[in-house]
Amino acid sequence: MHQNPQHPAKPFDIIVVGAGIIGLATAYRAYKQGHNVMVIERNSRPTGASIQNFGHACFTGQADELQAMVAKSREGWISAAQDAGFWAAQPGTLIPATSDVEMSVLEQFANHRGQEQVTLLSPSEVEQRLGHQRLKPVGGALLPLDMRVNPREAAATLAQWLEAQGVTFQWNTTLRSTADGVVDTSRGQWEAQRVVLCPGVNLSYLLPDLAQAEGVRSCTLSMALVERPDHIASDFCMLTGTSLARYDGFSAMASVPELRQELQQREPELVECIANLMVTAIPEGLLVGDSHDYHDSPTPFISEETASLLQSKAAAYLGVDKLRVKQRWQGVYADSPSTNLVVHRPDAKTVVAVVASGIGMTLSFGLAEHILDQF
Ligand SMILES: Cc1cc2nc3c(=O)[nH]c(=O)nc-3n(C[C@H](O)[C@H](O)[C@H](O)COP(=O)(O)OP(=O)(O)OC[C@H]3O[C@@H](n4cnc5c(N)ncnc54)[C@H](O)[C@@H]3O)c2cc1C
Structure with missing residues (x-):
């Protein structure tokens, strides 16, 4: 079992798997709450949906039921952009x-x-x-009230900023499985009090039964x-x-x-x-x-x-x-034809979160807060 390099005797508070915008927003919120965070990502930088999109935080067009979450997301985007120094505009x-x-x-x-x-x-x-x-x-x-970011810049800059603040990033590392706070990866095992999986569309490879049940x-x-x-x-x-x-x-x-x-x-x-x-x-x-x-x-x-x-x-x-x-x-x-959001808790220490619609940039920082509230 690998140790937390910053506190060798102590496991991480939170391990986040996936350095797309959902994982990074969760890491950002957790870091701001004072937690000791590690991010595990199978690539050497964000390359998924979070950089392929329009960079459009389409808050207003979302359903009435999502308005509380998107308001928190809006506040999170503004705060993260100020902290990390990436472009976030409000041209409407x-x-x-x-x-x-x-x-x-x-x-x-x-x-x-x-x-x-x-x-x-x-x-x-x-x-x-x-x-x-x-x-x-x-x-x-x-x-x-809608916002704009540059998707080619935002996730990568946020990751760099988090890393500079002391969040541990384990790039080029693939999660194989996790249970009860122990993550098993292509580079060995780590332990945390809480584990958040944000694999995006790769949910189908990681947890095929959950993906099938949710129609992902x-x-x-x-x-x-x-x-x-x-x-x-x-x-x-x-x-x-x-x-x-x-x-x-x-x-x-x-x-x-x-x-x-x-x-x-x-x-x-x-x-x-x-x-x-x-x-x-x-x-x-x-x-x-x-x-x-x-x-x-x-x-x-x-x-x-x-x-x-x-x-x-x-x-x-x-x-x-x-x-x-x-x-x-x-x-x-x-x-998914049946839901916009998959939030699942396979055990007391694990949350799986996937936006199952083209609105992940819009929900990200609001969803991150919802994810951390699950524990
Ligand atoms: C063309 C396009 C346009 C879009 N337009 C908009 C828009 O205008 N507004 C909007 O709100 N949303 C939009 N979206 C949707 C939005 O981009 C996604 O909902 C959002 O980026 C999903 O973020 P994510 O972090 O879940 O996924 P991703 O960005 O795909 O990140 C998942 C990460 O998890 C990593 N990973 C997966 N499995 C493992 C594993 N086993 N081990 C380690 N790492 C793993 C992957 O490598 C990846 O980096 C658009 C999407 C696309 C493709």
Whole structure:
């Protein structure tokens, strides 16, 4: 059994497995509570869903039941960004409405949540925020409380900062199994009073029976980094009509069934690839996506048809004929048709936590608090 290098006679208070944003947020919260923390990660740096995404903390669009958790997450992102020194902006999320039905959903949502969360915009205000007049929106909304981070920076910088504060990181080390505070890894055993497993989509390999019971599968998404046109703001963040039909907060509104019918007629190709057409800006350019494909063993191949479709639809919103693609990738996250969140306690010293939907950046620091409250 390896010893805690900082207190050889004493086991760690908490071992966190997985240096994605859920594991790192948990390590951050535990460190801030004064605990002696170790993080075990099978890679040499974060490479999972937490760096593949839009860096969009979409607090407002989440279901009413999740609002308490996302408020804590928002506070956690602000605090971690200040401590670790990574970019976390609050430009708000722009949602241009391109039809009366989309505008009705936004109006209903504004009535439901109130002005602090949803600011309705006139067509000219949307054009001003888009930086062009080609889209001809009927109106739109701004969600001012949502936040943005750069996913290529945030997790890695947070890990470096935690390591500099004395949190022990055991990189290139794979967890094989754990029970009653003892973790068995590819580099031997460690012990802690509490163990938190945050393996993301790898839950299916680590704990296949739990993954099966919770319906956890992979969701693959077609993503691209494109050059940012000059008229698009450097902290730009946009959701569209497909997003209104997707996120639980919006989709609870009365006009969403009508919106779904409209999308089916107006944008059948987007509906076919289960698109959530959205764009966010990072220093390297604009992140454009996404489509959704669900499978327990996903295909590694990116459909050029789907990728081109998403880029041409995004180009129309951005007021350009074509976008110059710099990178493409297939993002993967854990999904379940039956739950957004798997929080399981196999024994008194162990918690397993997986976000089973595309909202892990949004929930992260709020979920971390919920995880630590389980003990
Ligand atoms: C394309 C895309 C777009 C998205 N957009 C958004 C968005 O805009 N907003 C939002 O809120 N969410 C978004 N998401 C979802 C979000 O990225 C995920 O929900 C979140 O990153 C999950 O974090 P995680 O820490 O659970 O997983 P991961 O980041 O995948 O981290 C899990 C870590 O555990 C490690 N691990 C696994 N098994 C072991 C083991 N046995 N031993 C050691 N280490 C192990 C892995 O190596 C990995 O580093 C998106 C996801 C994708 C892919």
